[in-house]
Every structure is written in structure tokens, then in C-alpha cells.
Amino acid sequence: MPDGGRLGFGAPRRAVSPYAERADPIDNAVDRIAERWLGWAEARWPLHRRRLARRAARIAALEPRYAALRSHQLVALAHTLARQTLRHTPGRDPLAHLLAVLAELLFRTLGKRPYPVQLMGAMALLEGRLVEMATGEGKTITGMPAALAAALRGEPVHVVTVNDYLAGRDGAEIAPLAERLGLSVGIVETEMDPAARAAAYACDLTYVSNANVTFDYLRDRVALGQARGPARARLASLIGGRAGAGLTLRGLGFAIVDEADSVFIDEARTPLILSSSGDEADAARLYNTGLRLARALRAGADFELDEMRRSVTLTEAGKERLAAEAAGLDGQWRVRLAREELVVQALSALHLFELGRDYIVDDGGVQIVDEYSGRVMPDRTWQGGLHQMIEAKEGVEVTGRKVTLASITYQRFFRRYVRLAGMTGTGMELAGEFRETYGLVTVRIPRHRPLRRRHVGSRFFQTAAGRWRAVAARVGQLAAQGRPVLIGTRSVEASEHLSRVLDEAGLAHRVLNARSDEAEADIVAAAGQRGAVTVATNVAGRGTDIALGEGVRELGGLHVILTEYHESSRIDRQLYGRAGRQGDPGTTEAIVSREDELFTRYTPRLLRLARAARMPLLDTLMRRTAQSRAEREHAITRREQVRLDKQLESSMAFAGQRE
Ligand SMILES: Nc1ncnc2c1ncn2[C@@H]1O[C@H](COP(=O)(O)OP(=O)(O)OP(=O)(O)O)[C@@H](O)[C@H]1O
Known part of the structure; x- marks a missing residue:
């Protein structure tokens, strides 16, 4: 810039x-x-909406008046009207006039009239x-x-x-x-x-x-x-x-x-945590020892995993075994609490955080991938030594524990x-x-034009491999018709896996994820063209505007395939929302697997048994239950976060350390 x-x-x-x-x-x-x-x-x-609609109609009625003015007059008027909005003058509505002027200028400059x-x-x-x-x-x-x-x-x-x-x-x-x-x-x-x-x-x-x-x-x-x-x-x-x-x-x-x-x-x-690097000297040794000790513990007997809450707890037997394993070590390993905390982090790094899903290794470091945006979060690190533990697990340089300077939600x-x-x-x-x-x-706010997007169906496959085969077959079909297809995946790893499957099927495509080398804008610009096949993580799940190429509307517009449900149905809807924009035609489809993490993590036991039943109604019920369970969990975490925030605020009010 x-x-x-x-x-x-x-x-x-x-x-x-x-x-x-x-x-x-x-x-x-x-x-x-x-x-x-x-x-x-x-x-x-509906009150706000009705009031706003009346006022918007008034503004639209004012527009012809301003269409007759020269641009420099409109600019001067905009400044005058903006000042007038700061004062209340009974019987006048300077804001309505200001918006009418801005709408006219917007049309003249960008060719679009609001x-x-x-x-x-x-x-x-x-x-x-x-x-x-x-x-x-x-x-x-x-x-x-x-x-x-x-x-x-x-x-x-x-x-x-x-x-x-x-x-x-x-x-x-x-x-x-x-x-x-x-x-x-x-x-x-x-x-x-x-x-x-x-x-x-x-x-x-x-x-x-x-x-x-x-x-x-x-x-x-x-x-x-x-x-x-x-x-x-x-x-x-x-x-x-x-x-x-x-x-x-x-x-x-x-x-x-x-x-x-x-x-x-x-x-x-x-x-969000703003941190500075601490001492890096013994970090690698410390975390590698943590990993070694954690690998000696057995799931179920020594520790329990809760995938849903992303937590690990050591059992009494596990604590004893750990004490025995760590007997000859010095420093932090001699302190029970420190030792257990480090090993819990090591177990989390080993069993709860996955390469390609939660993070990628890039530029010689571990970079967090945000689940919702699908993007790398360069400024973020996990807290409490977890980040370093994951660095040690991946064999990259361990950065040393960070010192928190300030944090805020x-x-x-x-x-x-x-x-x-x-x-x-x-x-x-x-x-x-x-x-x-x-x-x-x-x-x-109501729609400007009616929605013409159609959902053509949801298919559940027993295995992930079955799902990918079905996706490739579907893509082949649509590509033959010349329709552009956008395939949404939940992780970088999944997008790369699908890319290989498509390669094997001889289907040309482009990939947009946190690791893509191609410019995002170029991929997005091409994604709506005839016959384009684009595989994307959530990077393209929100805000991305895929313009349709020539002749694509006649073919039925963009087709979106969701390959894995998200923890929130809002995110699914955002992905579907890439098709059928501005009253354009478009179709959406879900091709998922019952093995997907949402189902294994959030489906209640009874419904999980029903997974084998292969009944569409049960599948829908399973998705709904899993998503609402996940959303409830997240809401609890957010409330907890606000509570923690407040507690910290009052306890640190005098220390002046925290934001
Ligand atoms: N008044 C208008 N006149 C002409 N084109 C418009 C107008 N408003 C929006 N558009 C076009 O409609 C498309 C969609 O707009 P935009 O990407 O802002 O949608 P959005 O609501 O932000 O979508 P999302 O929820 O996916 O972020 C864009 O190509 C934009 O240029």
C-alpha cells in the first residue's frame, strides 16, 4: 500500500x-x-423495520432532485448536510437528504445505486x-x-x-x-x-x-x-x-x-493475548521431556480425553505413573503441580490438536488456523505452554514461553x-x-430480490473415503455441464486430500486455503467462470463474492458442495450463501460422512447407534442435535470467558497489569 x-x-x-x-x-x-x-x-x-422502510422510501423519492445537480455541488452539500445532522432541527431530516446525496454520488462514482x-x-x-x-x-x-x-x-x-x-x-x-x-x-x-x-x-x-x-x-x-x-x-x-x-x-x-x-x-x-518472547534457553528440553512422559501414559487408564470440551484429565493411576516416570528428573519435574500441568498440555498437544486441522507448520513455525475463518492467525499463540508443546511435537524450534503483556476478549x-x-x-x-x-x-432487512437458490439434497456416507468419491463423481458431472462448482472443506488437510482425489479423477481445479500460493482475489475472480472447480476452506466461506461468468446464469449458476458440517449451522449457511446472490440462480448440496468430527464428537450415544441405520430422517436429526450441542457448549465457553474477564478485572484493578 x-x-x-x-x-x-x-x-x-x-x-x-x-x-x-x-x-x-x-x-x-x-x-x-x-x-x-x-x-x-x-x-x-417489525416496528424498526417499518420506520426504516418509510424513511428509505423518502430518500429514494429525494434522489431525482439531486440527480440534477453537478458533482461538486453534491460534495459541498454533503458536507453541509453532515454538519446539520449534528443539530436537531424540528421538521427537517438532514440525514435523509445526506443519504440521498451520497446515494447519487455512489452511483456516479461506482456505477451502483443503493x-x-x-x-x-x-x-x-x-x-x-x-x-x-x-x-x-x-x-x-x-x-x-x-x-x-x-x-x-x-x-x-x-x-x-x-x-x-x-x-x-x-x-x-x-x-x-x-x-x-x-x-x-x-x-x-x-x-x-x-x-x-x-x-x-x-x-x-x-x-x-x-x-x-x-x-x-x-x-x-x-x-x-x-x-x-x-x-x-x-x-x-x-x-x-x-x-x-x-x-x-x-x-x-x-x-x-x-x-x-x-x-x-x-x-x-x-x-486475544499480546505477548513478548521469554527465555528460550531450556524450552526445547522441557517440552520434549513433557512429550516423552505423556507418550508413556495410556488413554483410559492414566488419562481421560474429553474431545467435546477439549480437555484432558489425569487419573489417580496416571498421576502415580507420572511421578514414577519423572522420579530421576530435576527442576519443574519435581513439583507435582507443575509436572502434571505440563504433561496435561503434552497430552492435549498429542491427542487433541491436529496438524492440518488446528494448525499448520509454515515458515518453520506452528501457526494456528482459525476454525471459523480457515485462515492462519499469525499473531496468535496458544496459552500456558501448549503452543510450545505443539512446536516440540512437530519438531520445529521451540519459541520459549511467552510473557503476557495484555489480553482482552x-x-x-x-x-x-x-x-x-x-x-x-x-x-x-x-x-x-x-x-x-x-x-x-x-x-x-428484507431482500431486494427473491431468493432463487435451491438446496438439491444432503447425502450421508458411512465413510470419509466414500464421501470423497461421491464428491469427485458429482464434480465430474457438473464440470461436464460447464457449471462452476465451489467445494467447501473444513480444514486445510481435507482440501488437500480432496485436491488429490480430484487429480486422480483427472478433474482440473484450484485450491484456496491458508497455504495457497495463488492470490486469493485471482482464485475468487475465476471461481464463477464456466466449468471452474474451486476447492476452498472457510477462507472463502464468508464475504467472498463470486461473480458469475458469461452464460453461467443460463446453466443454473454456481453450485456449492458442503463436504462437512460445521459446529454452527450459521457457517454452513454462509458457505451456501456463496451461491444465489443478488437474485441469481444457484444450487447447494451437502455430501458428508457419518465419520465426521461433528458427529463423533457431539452426537449423543443413542443417536450414534442409529448411525448404522442409514435413514435420512435420523441423519438430519443427528446433524441438528450435534450442532445444537456444539453451539450450547460454545455459548457456555463464551459466558465463562466474560465471567473470567470480569473476575480478572476486579482482582487486577489495582495491579494495573491487565487490559
Ligand atoms: N445496489 C447495488 N447495485 C448493483 N450491484 C450491487 C448492489 N448492491 C450489491 N451489489 C453487488 O452484489 C454483490 C454482493 O454484494 P456483497 O458481496 O456486498 O454481499 P454481502 O451481503 O456482503 O454478502 P456476504 O453475506 O456473502 O458477505 C456484489 O457483487 C455487489 O457489487
């Missing part, structure tokens, strides 16, 4: 107040239940709500007028997406329009240095991934050191003191979070924005949690 990640011209606007952010809310159990219930009920009230439903979404975002819009309905265009209107009013705007690719794509798309309005656009990329990051945040609009913005915030908090209270931070940056000087962000003004269910819910189970981070809004294609069922945890009311 040239010019330190900045796109567009115009000097960055000054923040409304230096390093603005919101204090954590005070709540209690009764409030929480009430919020949850309200969230659920409000999302189903549909009335997108204007409804934009207004809801500006009101600080969570907007649910079906996949492919155009959330990117919906977010634009909202982000621009807020930036014109002087709010520092962060448009938060789930990965660098989407941040870059959306930032580049809005840049010409923002430029016309005299607003600057910054894009933050994971690899950027601190100066380039600060330059991107200094812009009026910043496009950034959720992980990047959270880590940058944590770095700022660490840099603030002693002056960590919000009031002191603000004071420090006001007087331009040392603490204010080295900061990356301008504070937390207004955030529009895309794919909000992924960020707010799925990723909220793991806190997404729950706490996003609540700190002065104003928060979100967008998602799949969020209705989470309305209660959005309201309880983030204070966000969900509004469902």
Missing part, C-alpha cells in the same frame, strides 16, 4: 475527542436476562444497530453510505472485517468515492509496520480486520503504561505528552463490524467503542446475545 496504507486525498480529520472510548458497562444477572430477552423480542418487532433496502440498512447502522441482511444482498454497499456519513460528521470510523483480504477489497472499493468527498481511507494489513498502521488509523475511514484492530488497541494500552485510565489517556494525548505520542489508534469512535456473528460470537471464545473490546454497529447474513438467532453482550439491537 503506497503512502503508509493511505488511500485517497484530504487531510485526516481530527478526532472528535482525543482517544475517545467507552467505559465498561456495569451489569448484573437480572439486567443480563432482561437484555437477552429484549434483544430476542426487539429483533422480531437499493432502498440498503438505505434501510445504512440508517440502521448509523443508529448503532446490528443489521441482518441475507448473504449476497450487498452489505458492502450498505456499509458505505453509513461509513461516509459518520466520517463526514467527524467521527473516526473503523470498518471492521474478518480478514485482510476483505479489508483491502472494501477499502479500495470505497476509496474513489471517499476521495471525491475529501475523506481519506486507510487500510491496515497484518504485515504493516507501526508507522504505516498509525497512518492508516489517522485517516477518516479505516478498513481493518478484527484481530488487527484489537491487537493495535492492546499495544496502545501497553504503551500508555501508567496513564491507563480513559481520562488520563485522553489528557495525555491532549497535552501531547509522551504517552500520547507513540499511540497507533485515535481511540475507539464508531465501528461498523462486518460478519458480526463471526467476530462477536464465534471468535469471542478465545481472548472481543466482548470487552468492542463494547469500548463510543458507537458500535454490525452487519451479518446470519444473526437472527443470536439477537439475544448481541443485545446482552454488546447492547446491540438486531434489525432484519
Whole structure:
């Protein structure tokens, strides 16, 4: 990115107040239940929707008036109207006029005119709500007028997406329009240095991934050191003191979070930890010994595995055996608690975390693959020595235990924005949690065009091998018709396995996963062309917009094959949502195996027995039960996370160590 990640011209606007952010809310159990219930009920009230629809119709009616004006007049008007929105003038609706002007400019610059439903979404975002819009309905265009209107009013705007690719794509798309309005656009990329990051945040609009913005915030908090209270931070940056000087962000003004269910819910189970490397000297020896001891223990007798909770417990017999095995060792091995903790980590590394599914080995290191996004998370490490244990298991250099500098959960981070809004294609069922945890009311926006996507069936195979054969046969059939096919896999390993099966069947295809060398944008651009076969992990599960090539609509559009159900049906729906966008035709299909991890891990015993029965109804029941069990488990983990967060907060309030 040239010019330190900045796109567009115009000097960055000054923040409304230096390093603005919101204090954590005070709540209690009764409030929480009430919020949850309200969230659920409000999302189903049609009132907001009707009001927004009326206002969107008014805006659409205003558009012809502005279509007659010259572009420079529209730009000047946009600035004037934005200022007027800050004052309340009875009988006038400057925001409606502003959105009409922005819609006209959007059309002139990008050739796309926001549909009335997108204007409804934009207004809801500006009101600080969570907007649910079906996949492919155009959330990117919906977010634009909202982000621009807020930036014109002087709010520092962060448009938060789930990965660098989407941040870059959306930032580049809005840049010409923002430029016309005299607003600057910054894009933050994971690899950027601190100066380039600060330059991107200094812009009026910043496009950034959720992980990047959270880590940058944590770095700022660490840099603030002693002056960590919000009031002191603000004071420090006001007087331009040392603490204010080295900061990356301008504070937390207004955030529009895309794919909000992924960020707010799925990723909220793991806190983000900013760490520095500790002493690396004896690390390798320590962890290798841990692995050796763990390998001597027997499953069932010495330890028990709980795949569902991802936990390992040592039995009494196991503890005794371990003590005997470790008898001649020194240091930590002589301390019972330390010894057992290390061996539990070693057992987890050996039995619960798999290469190709949970992590990959790249650049000589272990890199976590996020289950939901399918992407490598370069800044993340597992805690408590687990990461090092996995490094030792894979025979790569052991990095030494990290020292935690600061940590925060997404729950706490996003609540700190002065104003928060979100967008998602799949969020209705989470309305209660959005309201309880983030204070966000969900509004469902209707479709612009009716859905023409069809689900052509779900097939369950007894074995994984059977499934892959069926997938290859299906791909062969569709490719012969010239229809593009997208095949979603749950792990890097599965995508590579399928790639080999397709190679053997002589079917040309491209692979998009955390390890792909080809540029993501190129693969995505080709995926909707006649006869294209694309195998992708969740990397392409969200936000990816696959444009259909010439003649593909007539053939029936894109066909999506799901090869393994996810722990949440929302993620399945996101994958299906790659087809049938904007009223296009498209079909979806599931070809799965009863051996898949979702079933082995989450199916109740009784239903598991029924696996052999091969009855479609039982299969559907098995999927539903397994997914709702998994979701319940995850909800418990998230609640636990919030509770832990609060506990730590109160216990460390005086230590000033934690974020
Ligand atoms: N008003 C519009 N006029 C013309 N094209 C539009 C309009 N709105 C959206 N589109 C097009 O529709 C496609 C889908 O948009 P987009 O990718 O933003 O959808 P989405 O809602 O974000 O989907 P997902 O939920 O999968 O992320 C894009 O190609 C976009 O250019």
C-alpha cells in the first residue's frame, strides 16, 4: 500500500475527542436476562423495520432532485448536510437528504445505486444497530453510505472485517468515492509496520480486520503504561505528552463490524493475548521431556480425553505413573503441580490438536488456523505452554514461553467503542446475545430480490473415503455441464486430500486455503467462470463474492458442495450463501460422512447407534442435535470467558497489569 496504507486525498480529520472510548458497562444477572430477552423480542418487532422502510422510501423519492445537480455541488452539500445532522432541527431530516446525496454520488462514482433496502440498512447502522441482511444482498454497499456519513460528521470510523483480504477489497472499493468527498481511507494489513498502521488509523475511514484492530488497541494500552485510565489517556494525548505520542489508534469512535456473528460470537471464545518472547534457553528440553512422559501414559487408564470440551484429565493411576516416570528428573519435574500441568498440555498437544486441522507448520513455525475463518492467525499463540508443546511435537524450534503483556476478549473490546454497529447474513438467532453482550439491537432487512437458490439434497456416507468419491463423481458431472462448482472443506488437510482425489479423477481445479500460493482475489475472480472447480476452506466461506461468468446464469449458476458440517449451522449457511446472490440462480448440496468430527464428537450415544441405520430422517436429526450441542457448549465457553474477564478485572484493578 503506497503512502503508509493511505488511500485517497484530504487531510485526516481530527478526532472528535482525543482517544475517545467507552467505559465498561456495569451489569448484573437480572439486567443480563432482561437484555437477552429484549434483544430476542426487539429483533422480531417489525416496528424498526417499518420506520426504516418509510424513511428509505423518502430518500429514494429525494434522489431525482439531486440527480440534477453537478458533482461538486453534491460534495459541498454533503458536507453541509453532515454538519446539520449534528443539530436537531424540528421538521427537517438532514440525514435523509445526506443519504440521498451520497446515494447519487455512489452511483456516479461506482456505477451502483443503493437499493432502498440498503438505505434501510445504512440508517440502521448509523443508529448503532446490528443489521441482518441475507448473504449476497450487498452489505458492502450498505456499509458505505453509513461509513461516509459518520466520517463526514467527524467521527473516526473503523470498518471492521474478518480478514485482510476483505479489508483491502472494501477499502479500495470505497476509496474513489471517499476521495471525491475529501475523506481519506486507510487500510491496515497484518504485515504493516507501526508507522504505516498509525497512518492508516489517522485517516477518516479505516478498513481493518478484527484481530488487527484489537491487537493495535492492546499495544496502545501497553504503551500508555501508567496513564491507563480513559481520562488520563485522553489528557495525555491532549497535552501531547509522551504517552500520547507513540499511540497507533485515535481511540475507539464508531465501528461498523462486518460478519458480526463471526467476530462477536464465534471468535469471542478465545481472548486475544499480546505477548513478548521469554527465555528460550531450556524450552526445547522441557517440552520434549513433557512429550516423552505423556507418550508413556495410556488413554483410559492414566488419562481421560474429553474431545467435546477439549480437555484432558489425569487419573489417580496416571498421576502415580507420572511421578514414577519423572522420579530421576530435576527442576519443574519435581513439583507435582507443575509436572502434571505440563504433561496435561503434552497430552492435549498429542491427542487433541491436529496438524492440518488446528494448525499448520509454515515458515518453520506452528501457526494456528482459525476454525471459523480457515485462515492462519499469525499473531496468535496458544496459552500456558501448549503452543510450545505443539512446536516440540512437530519438531520445529521451540519459541520459549511467552510473557503476557495484555489480553482482552472481543466482548470487552468492542463494547469500548463510543458507537458500535454490525452487519451479518446470519444473526437472527443470536439477537439475544448481541443485545446482552454488546447492547446491540438486531434489525432484519428484507431482500431486494427473491431468493432463487435451491438446496438439491444432503447425502450421508458411512465413510470419509466414500464421501470423497461421491464428491469427485458429482464434480465430474457438473464440470461436464460447464457449471462452476465451489467445494467447501473444513480444514486445510481435507482440501488437500480432496485436491488429490480430484487429480486422480483427472478433474482440473484450484485450491484456496491458508497455504495457497495463488492470490486469493485471482482464485475468487475465476471461481464463477464456466466449468471452474474451486476447492476452498472457510477462507472463502464468508464475504467472498463470486461473480458469475458469461452464460453461467443460463446453466443454473454456481453450485456449492458442503463436504462437512460445521459446529454452527450459521457457517454452513454462509458457505451456501456463496451461491444465489443478488437474485441469481444457484444450487447447494451437502455430501458428508457419518465419520465426521461433528458427529463423533457431539452426537449423543443413542443417536450414534442409529448411525448404522442409514435413514435420512435420523441423519438430519443427528446433524441438528450435534450442532445444537456444539453451539450450547460454545455459548457456555463464551459466558465463562466474560465471567473470567470480569473476575480478572476486579482482582487486577489495582495491579494495573491487565487490559
Ligand atoms: N445496489 C447495488 N447495485 C448493483 N450491484 C450491487 C448492489 N448492491 C450489491 N451489489 C453487488 O452484489 C454483490 C454482493 O454484494 P456483497 O458481496 O456486498 O454481499 P454481502 O451481503 O456482503 O454478502 P456476504 O453475506 O456473502 O458477505 C456484489 O457483487 C455487489 O457489487
